[in-house]
Amino acid sequence: MAARTVIVLLSFACLASGVGLAVAALRDPARAPQFERWSGICLVAGLALLGAALHFVR
Incomplete structure (x- = not known):
């Protein structure tokens, strides 16, 4: 059960990081390609x- 929780939290952290980097790309046009890639x-x-987490829940 703890492994599933870690995977879910890690996935949400990655998703939040991706959104944060997309916002950073909008604010800094000079570094936008790097931010968009990451x-x-x-x-x-x-x-x-x-x-993967949803697969393990079932």
Whole structure:
């Protein structure tokens, strides 16, 4: 049970980081490509972890 909780929390942290980086990309046009790249990586990782957590719940 504790492992599932850690995976869920980690997935939400990745999703929140991805959104935060997307906002940072809007505010800093000079570094936007870097922020957008890492934002996408964090969002994909967060969704993958969330999918894994949902798979383990069933």
